Amino acid sequence: MTTLTKTEGTEVPSGSDPFLSVRDLHVRFSTEDGIVKAVDGLSFDLERGETLGIVGESGSGKSVTNLAILGLHNPKATEIGGEIVLDGDELTGAREKSLEKLRGNKMAMIFQDALTALSPYYTVGRQIAEPFMKHTGASKREGRQRAIEMLTKVGIPQPSLRVDDYPHQFSGGMRQRAMIAMALVCNPQLLIADEPTTALDVTVQAQILDLLKDLQQEFGSAIILITHDLGVVANTADKLLVMYAGRAVERGSVKEILTQPRHPYTWGLLSSMPRLSSDVSEALHPIPGTPPSLLNPPSGCAFHPRCGFTDEVGGARCTDERPLLEAGRAAACHLSAEQKQTIFTEQIKPRLG
DSSP: OBOOOOOTTOOOOOOSSOSEEEEEEEEEEEETTEEEEEEEEEEEEEOTTOEEEEEOSTTSSHHHHHHHHHTOSOTTTEEEEEEEEETTEEOTTOOHHHHHHHBTTTEEEEOSOHHHHSOTTSOHHHHHHHHHHHHHOOOHHHHHHHHHHHHHHTTOSSHHHHTTOOGGGSOHHHHHHHHHHHHHTTOOSEEEEESTTTTOOHHHHHHHHHHHHHHHHHHOOEEEEEESOHHHHTTTOSEEEEEETTEEEEEEEHHHHHHSOOSHHHHHHHHTSOOTTSOTTSOOOOOSSOOOOTTSOOSSSTTGGGOSOHHHHOTTHHHHOOOOOOSSSEEOOSSOHHHHHHHIIIIIHHHHO
16 A cells, blocks of 8 residues: 655644544545546544534545545555544554454444345344454354344344344345444444435434434444435534545534535535425526546636636636635635625525525
C-alpha cells in the first residue's frame, strides 16, 4: 500500500485525542483509465457515544472512506495517505494481522446489502457466532448461545429456532437485523453503518434506526452512519459531514446544517427532498448536472460546474482556488458569510418551508 504525501494547506478539525481521528485522508485507485481520486484530503473526528452522519451523492467517497478505516481496500490497487487513529492505534499502513484483531472486535461494519454480505452457505447463527468465537476463544456452544442472545437483542422472533435458519429464510428487515447482530456481537467501540436501511420500507427503516440508537446507548459505541438521505440522519446523528467529489464540503451539528446550511451543495440536497408539508403539485429543485469524474475532478471548487452562485463570488476564484474547510462549524465555499446568509434567507429557505 503506497503512502501519499500530505496536501499543502489542508485544514483539519481541532481537538485533542478524539476516539477516532481522520486527518488528510487520501484514497486513490489505479485503473486502466488512470488514477481515481476517490477521497481527496478528508479530515474529521468522532468521540465515544457520538453518531456522525456522512451524506452525499453516490460516488462522493462515503463508503470508500469507511472501508479505508477498516483496512478493507486491496493494497495492490490502492494508494492511501493521511492518518487514521482509533483510540491511539494508527490504522493507516498497519499490518493485516493487527487489523484483523480490531475488525469485528473493536470496530465493525454493517454493510448496505445484507443479502450479498451474508453467506448463503452458512446459517445466520453460525455467521454471528464466528467473530465472537474468533476474538474471545469461546466454544461452539458458547458461540451459539451468544448468537441467540444477539438475535434476541435485535428483535428477531423465536431466536432459538431462527438461529439455525439460512439468510434466504429471513425477510429483508430480518437480514438487516442479523447483520447488526453480527456487527455488535463483540461489543465494538466503533460501528460503521453503510446505508443500513437501503431497500427497506419506511416502517422497517424507522425500526432499524431506532434499534441502532438503543444499542448505542447500551454499548456506548461511536457510530458512523453513511447515507445519501439527509432525512435519515435528522433524528439519528449528532454531527453531520457533507461530502462531494471525495471532499468534505460542510461540517457541523445535525441541527445546524439542517436549519442553517451554508454550502450550495447542501442547499441542493435539501431542496431536492420531497416534504410532507409541501403541495403535491409543487416541483422539486434537483441539483443541475451530474457528479464529476474522479479520474479528472474539476479544478478549484469541485462543485463549481453545478453551482448557481459562482457569479456572486466574481472572477475565476471558484474555478482556480480550492476552498478550505476550516475547523469546527464550517463550509468549504468562497461565498462570504453575508452572501450565504442572504442567499439562504431569500432563495433557499422559502423552498424548504
